[in-house]
Amino acid sequence: MCRNIRTLFNYDPPSTAADIEAAALQYVRKVSGYRSPSAVNDAAFQRAVAEVAATTASLLDALETAAPPRDRAAEIAKARARNAKRFPTA
Numbered sequence: 001m002c003r004n005i006r007t008l009f010n011y012d013p014p015s016t017a018a019d020i021e022a023a024a025l026q027y028v029r030k031v032s033g034y035r036s037p038s039a040v041n042d043a044a045f046q047r048a049v050a051e052v053a054a055t056t057a058s059l060l061d062a063l064e065t066a067a068p069p070r071d072r073a074a075e076i077a078k079a080r081a082r083n084a085k086r087f088p089t090a
Contacts, residue, residue, distance in 0.1 A: 009060055012069035017053075020060070024053035 005023050008015040028048045029035055037045040 008056070009063050010065050010067060010069050011072045011075075013072060014069075015060065017057070020056050021049070021053050024049050024056060027052055 005026050008019055008023060028045060032041075032045060032048070034041065034045060
């Protein structure tokens, strides 16, 4: 699976339609091997992105958990700290 796709479930604030669309786009890019499809494949590519996004939104709506929601800002800060440790600047 593509490492750029992030967990979307159980966040405060909840994942937006844009977050879901971005994850769907990354998934379809990874599976198809296209970053930008040719004109002949564009309709199929865009249809796949829309279908994956719709299915993902449906899944997120159906999932339930007793765990408290994660703080999106805190998760982003942790990821940035890990990244800074991995790739220190001069």
